[in-house]
Amino acid sequence: MKPSRITVLVVDDDPGHRNMLTTLLADWGFRVEGAEDGETAVDRCRERAYDLILMDVRMAGISGIEALREIKGYNPAIPILIMTAYSNVETAVEAIKAGAYDYLTKPLDFEDLRQTMDRALDHAALRDENRALRQTLSASFDSGGMIGQSLPMHRLMEMLATIAPSEATVMITGESGTGKELIARAIHANSPRRKGPYIAVNCAALTETLLESELFGHEKGAFTGAERRREGRFLAADKGTIFLDEIGEMPLSMQVKLLRVIQEREIQRVGGDQTLKVDVRIVAATNRDLLAEVEAGRFRQDLYYRLNVVALALPPLRDREEDIPLLAAHFLKRFADTNDKRIKGFTPEAMDRLLKHSWPGNVRELENAVERAVVLALGEYVGERELPPTLVGGEEQSLEGGFGHLTLEELERRAILDALEAAGGNKSEAARRLGITRKTLHAKLNRYGE
Structure with missing residues (x-):
């Protein structure tokens, strides 16, 4: 989208800084409006939809973070960049959690500002295209189980x-x-x-x-x-x-x-x-x-x-990194349901491993890796221990108990026996550790003749 079609709202209670930014953005070809405080910004956003907002954190009245939350509550689609002269990790985390697209520190680096604005606008445009496509497809297109938003x-x-x-x-x-x-x-x-x-x-x-x-x-x-x-x-x-x-x-x-x-x-x-x-x-x-x-x-x-x-x-999975969490969660739910396990998700370390792997076997390799992890999982979350050695850089035998190259059924039997041993033979505790019901544990033990 051309800058001349983009309207930016600059929110800063420092008139000099606000005027400098409005002049700079106008020189870049954007349509620009200014607001002297958070309350005014919130009111303006109720009157019209801006393409982008640059907002200071420290302002008289409500802070930039508070204004950000109100604006996002009313119109979550507007990308907001937070500016502050008081750079610290806590403020950055708070701003991102509240929905800010990114975080900039004063004095602003103008080249960095322009690049961040362009990224935010491109991201918003792609999001809108995706939403429009989903709306178009949802009524008439059968995706056939394909998953991805990349x-x-x-x-x-x-x-x-x-x-x-x-x-x-x-x-x-x-x-x-x-x-x-x-x-x-x-x-x-x-x-x-x-x-x-x-x-x-x-x-x-x-x-x-x-x-x-x-x-x-x-x-x-x-x-x-x-x-x-x-x-x-x-x-x-x-x-x-x-x-x-x-x-x-x-x-x-x-x-x-x-x-x-x-x-x-x-x-x-x-x-x-x-x-x-x-x-x-x-x-x-x-x-x-x-x-x-x-x-x-x-x-x-x-x-x-x-x-x-x-x-x-078809793109390889390594070129669809943002689809990996979606696919992994889909496979996790499917295999957890199949194996009657109560697994909530992946630990951050496990998800990091999934995201860093190159996936030469693509989606099929990811599916197999998640199935294996679900079978081996002893708790409510899949950790690094349950992932294949190709993802964690170890040997198969490095897993506790030395599973070797067993089938998934053999791996499941070994995981159940290990959980029982760790629980001192208490089946209720073993079932809890495995993330399955006691009834399911009994059924699996019967199947394996244990």
């Missing part, structure tokens, strides 16, 4: 809302574990084909012969073991959507046959000579660089361009 996710959701209603073929790219099938399901759920079938095929999980039969079906006797006719996935997806996962793993001979399906919208069963029309929307996904595969001769160029009509690139 800028990359904001852009992805906006793109999804645009392309889903079309009939265009979509290519989803991204690292393993980023949630490509969730995106494919969201595309189907928000398309005109939503009432039709959604069929997913993992192209990497089948041999070439089995993949052809899986996709196109086969006639009875087409090959050894083909005891009856089978309809393939393309026919099953008629009037709906077919999701071809790991398309980069498809053999070249199958790529030729898929290209024909895309071009002609018809298939032929293995061992048959009849052509069958199909009406499907194709969504494909890969974690490979398909252009590099084309150059290496492992993927057909003509098929690449047929599939890549609309490209969606």
Whole structure:
């Protein structure tokens, strides 16, 4: 937004400092108003919505912190920057807790002031865009369980809302574990084909012969073991959507046959000579660089361009840092409910570990890490001890009791036995430490034969 469209309210009971700031901001192109105290600022904000407020802390009458709270109570969307000549940690913390965007000390560094103002305005603009997008999507868009409020996710959701209603073929790219099938399901759920079938095929999980039969079906006797006719996935997806996962793993001979399906919208069963029309929307996904595969001769160029009509690139989790707490909390609740545990959240140290990890396995790795932590948790909060060693920099055996590379079920059994031992055999106390009910503890002990 251009400065000329932005109105800033400067609140300071020092006339000289207030006039200096209003002149400076006007020179920068902003529309500026001044207020001589907190009461006046609160009244002004009830009359109109300012884009940004610069407010002193120490003022006659109500303080800047008190005015901040009143303004935020009335209009929490206005970004407020607090200024003070009395810099101390307590005031800064109090201002931020009360809702200030940031904290500036006098005498002001004008370059720092401008940068902080720009950040606050950009943050407010993005927040407003996100709110508008959520309002637009909430009425008509099924997110399919996708979670995130980061800028990359904001852009992805906006793109999804645009392309889903079309009939265009979509290519989803991204690292393993980023949630490509969730995106494919969201595309189907928000398309005109939503009432039709959604069929997913993992192209990497089948041999070439089995993949052809899986996709196109086969006639009875087409090959050894083909005891009856089978309809393939393309026919099953008629009037709906077919999701071809790991398309980069498809053999070249199958790529030729898929290209024909895309071009002609018809298939032929293995061992048959009849052509069958199909009406499907194709969504494909890969974690490979398909252009590099084309150059290496492992993927057909003509098929690449047929599939890549609309490209969606999923961001890795390391580029969505602000989504990590949301995703972790979502997985924590799900696995706590599944395991009948009363876990309130993560300790600050554990959350710090989650935020600092690079997540090469992306959302899937985070999901697995949280599931493991829930199984091992002995109290109401997940701590560093319960996180995988890859996150805390230790070896698996460094965990108390030496869990080694056990399965989650074995880890749960070990955690229960350790809690019982620590509680001196008192099952009520062990259940409390584990964050589960005594009834659940009894059920788990019975299951493990303890």
